Amino acid sequence: MVDFSLTEEQREIRNWVRTFVERELMPLEPEVLRRERNGEGHGLTPQELHDLRQLAKKSDFWGIQTPVEYGGMGLDAVTTALVEIELGRTFIPFSFGGGADNILFYANEEQKKRYLLPTIAGERKSCFAITEPGAGSDAKAIRTRAYKDGDHWVINGEKTFITGGNEADFAMVFAVTDPEKGANGGVTCFLVDREAGWRSEPIPTMGEWGPASLVFDNVRVPESNVLGEVGKGFELAMKWIGRGRYLLPARALGACERLLSMAIDYANTRETFGKPLAERQAIQWMIADSQVEIEALRLLVLHAAWQVDNGRDSRHAQSIAKLYGGVKANEIVDRVLQIHGGMGYTRELPIERWYRELRLLRIYEGTDEIQRRTIARDLLKGYVKVGASLG
């Protein structure tokens, strides 16, 4: 039957991360806000991030989802979601070290030595590049071209909005190798070192961090740098995107919990017309609605994660969690900002930062509209039956 209790291990891991966030990350928040306000860089410095990751590593918190045989924790999806929720409770962008993109595990032994293992060790940084100026939601429309020249491939094209593209020293680039076949067998994924000659340009955004555009101008890569098989790139791209869509709303859920707590504290202390805001029904309803949505989101996220752990087809549930999380997190941060009045709008508090940051959730890794399209298509074509989510 339905059992909502956590295992003892899950509770301990959740509490561990909660303590880590409260003890190590939250104390840095005022300083991070100050630096960002003054344009002195965003988030943690590379040194701070490194030190925090090493501290966590001392307790074996390293490689959350990296398989145990690679020195990781190999956490299941539900536990990983619990970890993400806790990390979301601070706006400081932190992730544990020891991770690598899931598709790097499809590398052959020789590539694993050059790309996977150094990435896990934190010596190399990757980025995932599929989106192009002319191909976002419609990823199949990519035009970046790779043609064979002896035992090399030559890549030409432009990628855009690539997270980590400014810092990466290699990119997983998706290019068309057979225009006739297109996404059905004509797209290949290449591991391309920065030294091979691609350039990156930062793209300023409304968030604190920005992705990059990447330019490939006759970039030559050896045949040995094809990830997986020639023509099987699109399948890898879908694997990357499907690796854990539930984790994005999980992190947003943590943010919502923190934001709602801030709103409750503020409503209890701020007085207007001689009474605390908490006594006004208009404010109470905002708090009540936020709580309902937070709890609904928690169930959607954990349900999607549970499906992953149980080897079920989780795509539909993941789309639902991603869509609901994106929409509701934005409504909640808006309410919390409203409850804080003018203070909410200032950069003294992190609310406006979250307001800007959470907006991204409705866009990347499948926009709201694309999630709705998936959900509707699943139903209209009969892939998923209404009311059948429990099997």
Added chain:
Amino acid sequence: MNIVVLVKQVPDTETERKLDPADSTVDRAASDGVINELDEYAIEEALRLKEKHGGEVTILTVGPEQATDSIRKALSMGADKAVHVCDDALAGSDALQTAYAIAQTLGTLEYDLVILGSESTDARTGVVGAALAEYLGLPQLTLANKVDVDGTSVKIQRQTDDGYQVVEATLPAVISVVEKINEPRYPSFKLIMAAKKKPVTKLSIAEAGIDADKVGLANATTQVVDFAPAPPRTAGTVVKDEGNGGVLIADFLASKKFV
């Protein structure tokens, strides 16, 4: 060297703590239980001594069923095993009775050193260490911010308001620690996953050799007669600095005998 660490589960200081109006005891159901903060330092010190001198670290907790959470955390930090005295008859015991219960339980264990926190964050009597040493007839070394064991003797730095005293005793002994002593480690993931395999012995008062007539609310040596919430903070006085702000602050501090 075998060390027993006394661990108390207390209500999380982050959440609101309440007293139960029915019997003036802490309403433990009203907030999450966590390890008493100073006890984490006690555990850390025991683990460091074990890393240096070998032996085993045993956690001893007197408390209700839910205290299992704190025991598990202590095991995930690296303790080897635990003894949990859990019996309804203990409910409402005061500090002296708790010390008695701990002393009796220790009688069933082998140890060279007992380490505990110098104070709990809930009842905050700070007397368990002293009472326990008395019951056991052992030397008590309190408020330690440094511990060194050498063969059969132990030397501590005892923290005082203006420095420290060096106090030495023979083993076995009872040591209470302050937070200056170390930086407690985080539980390790590997140990979290293995904590279930570590032995936790659950004892009733009879099994621990505790006399039912000497514990529990009815037999407590002290009694909470009355309690009241702390008075709300009054609005402060606003002083406008018209060139004489410094003088006004100095006068204020002098009136409160701070200067």
